[in-house]
Amino acid sequence: MTTPILELNDVSVDFDGFFALTDLSLSLSHGELRSIIGPNGAGKTTFLDVITGKVRPTKGSVSLRGASIVGLSEQKISLLGVGRKFQTPRVFENLTVTRNLELAASPTKEPFSLMFKKLGPTAKDEVHRLMDYVGLAPFAKVLAGSLSHGQKQWLAISMLVAQSPDIILLDEPVAGLTDEETNRTAELIKSLAGEHTVVVIEHDMEFIRDLGAPVTVLHQGKLLTEGTLDEVKSDPKVIEVYLGQAD
Amino acid sequence: MKLFKKLIPWLLLAFAFFVLPAILSQFRLNLFGRYFSLAIVALGIDLIWGYTGLLSLGQGIFFALGGYAIGMHLLLVTQNDFTTGANGLPKFFENYGVDNLPFFWQPFWSFPWTLIAIWLIPAIVAGLVGYLIFRNRIKGVYFSIITQASLMVFYHFFNGQQKLVNGTNGLKTSTTEIFGMVVGSDDAQIVFYRITLILLPFAYLLCKFLTSGRFGDALIGIRDDEARLRFTGFNPVPFKVIVYLVAGGLAGISGALYTIQSGIVSPQYMAIPMSIEMVIWVAVGGRGTLIGPIIGAVLVNYLRSLVSEALPEAWLFVQGGLFIFVVVLMPDGIYGWFKNGGFMSMLAAFGLAKKSATYPKVDMDEGYAAES
């Protein structure tokens, strides 16, 4: 058994007495695709916050390739190869689509090299490839702020891919997308798995089924159960959490 | 037409350089020289506020530091009855019984050092203050009020230190001499006017360089969504420190030019109102554009001169009204209003022009489009 690429051990997050996560343990191996579901307030977003360094766990350890990343800044963790898409698509609204992608694709993130060095051809090709793939090529020179919601989602996802992280964390990637777009996103995500480790948080069960990945259910900051979607769906604990006590 | 548009600013510059001195009185010309030097500090503010989203209310610190640097040099090297005391030191030292030149005055004997100090000292102070604030992720309104507080500190410090920098009275440069000319004389003033007009485009080009490339994209990224930029792997702190430092250096140059043209540097330059006014020049002209702050600095200060000459009491009303008007009704400033179609839509409202499409205009940098 190789070391998992990402491992959470007994992680708790305490917001002044409110536990957003309680003793959560979870591990991901390289190239894995994992879906995470859970009702609102289950701690899904806090889970991502802990991994990406936005929130520091009150207790427990988070390690990336065996080394602890607790207390590192967001940008350090990002440079170590963890990328994240937010719940609402966050793009740089006053930059064009191309420039959004180029910022993400830039191999260097240092101010002086940004000032004096041009973006290399490999990164540029990657930007064009991504724009073609997600169908944003016609909008290359449009400000990201004037894109539609779905286009922003895709831009956010492709920025994430352009960053080429080892671990891709997607928080509700298909919220507000049409069925067709959702299908394409599922395809894209499946193609990313293998080379990257991908974690998807979604409420859309059809989409989760499309992905066909193992599912982890969170509830009240705790890990409720793990398994395939069908196993999870028939688990009485899960049914109780989602639908309430049947009596 | 495009080429013509690009040439307009340079034509205006040439006009200011060659024609204005011939048609304006010495008094007016001197005022315009001051406005242009103020445009340089406005450019710096645009860099940090318009592009990076950091509203500094403390640019007066760096402005005044530049002014003090040149003032100290001028007072030291000038040996005449107006400015030199019995012990060979600048006269004001006599009043406080100081016989030994304070140590930090010593390097200002040197002209080359002074030329460097004018921008280097403010830049270093800005970098330091900026680093201490940014590394703790202090931003938004907090950043603004902390810069204002630091402004107060420098103000009090310079006000309180009579023995070091002549306290409230400041340093009077108009009676000093440089290269055999009295600084306040007409001949010297026209030289300063021209120097200002030569430095202004350099400041503009520096800002253009910083804002148009990938570095500039990162700045806009910081302004629009700093957290997102962090998750993309950028550390915003050095970016912010660099622009704050550059803005500080520009403020220093601006302050030095303003000082030699107004004839004095005093802690008043570090008073709270001055620094906020600088911000409003940028807002009036149009932030997030580089022409805007220049237009704003010149126009607002010209207006100020006109109103204060006619009706001194009315200026604060006019200025206050301007603050409110620009912020509420013209957030893009004058230049932005024209550029973003505000003027056309006003004409359209009166039926004087065709209604333009409401879609936002896609504005691309031609150079960039050609390259990719």
Next chain:
Amino acid sequence: MELIFSQLLDGLSIGSVLLLAATGLAIVFGLMGVINLAHGELMMIGAYVTYVTQNLFRPMGEGIFELYFLFALVFAFFITGIVGVILERTLIRQLYGRPLETLLATWGVSLVLIQFIRSVSTSMTIGIVVAVVLGFLAQRFAPKKLKQASFYPYLSGLAWLVSAVIGFLAITALSGSKFLSKPWFGPRNIDVTAPKWLQGSWGSIAGIELPGIRIFIILLSALLLAFVAWFLTKSVWGLRIRSVTQNRQMSNCLGIPTDNVDSITFGIGSGLAGVAGAAITLLGSVGPNLGAAYIVSCFMVIVLGGVGNLVGTVIASMMLGIIQSIIGSGAILIAFPEIPNPSRAVIEFFATTSMSYVLIFIFIIGFLQFKPTGMFPQKGRSVES
């Protein structure tokens, strides 16, 4: 030792004034994320209201005059409160969600208020009233057809401009009359006489006199703070204010009138500034520039104490007040003359009012390196976004 104690009382009373002003600023900031740069000028209005009240009460005879200050406090609270509400309804509301722009716009307001106090006269008041009435009439009686025209917004702007010019002309026309154009206050400082019961000592503890004015200010701010705390935690409006502070959208959905919550909060915050201004008149003469002297200290209190935390605000303002009066006055050197030289030189260096600011700021910047979010940071998911 006695000197230190009296400076301590001094510091506490200055701190109390700061506390009142900063509390007002902080609850507004907490609710709307807005820093009101005209807050200092609201204090100034409070001070001038006190001055006017004093002059109104003076002819009423000795006995009633003694009570004027209590009335002045009430007037100051309500008049500045109303000014605050007007400010919120007309201006701040337009800028919701743009805190930096609000900063600039409120600075504009502060300039207007300063100059207004300096030059307000009967003729000016008439002019302003004429302009405002004309402006409103023009909007009111504009034909409906005109109002639907696409150029109406520009036209109404023009109408306002014209009424302003007419108002200005009215002022100029009236300026011939000495009586009408005599400024009410002028740019000079004004003085308020404290009533007799406040002057002098209120007794002594262990041989140390308790100056009435200082004790009164400390008690006043303690009382008001207790009231604010009660209001925020126990009253219906307080509950609403807290809910909007925490989640504006949700509160809106629940039917809480967020508009009115904003106005009321802003009114209360401004009212507190007014009371602080009234209290300042007891400490010395005041002028149109009063605001500038206090506003930065208020900011420092907020930075140090954190937002939305009354305890933090209390500690921070007392600390600032005490540092200012004990170090700034040089009382330490007089009380402990035997301090050895290196530290003595340092204390001497900071022993002026100006330099005590410098010291406080160095302290704050140092403090922020360790606790960037103030003494009592808020936690939670919503804090950063």
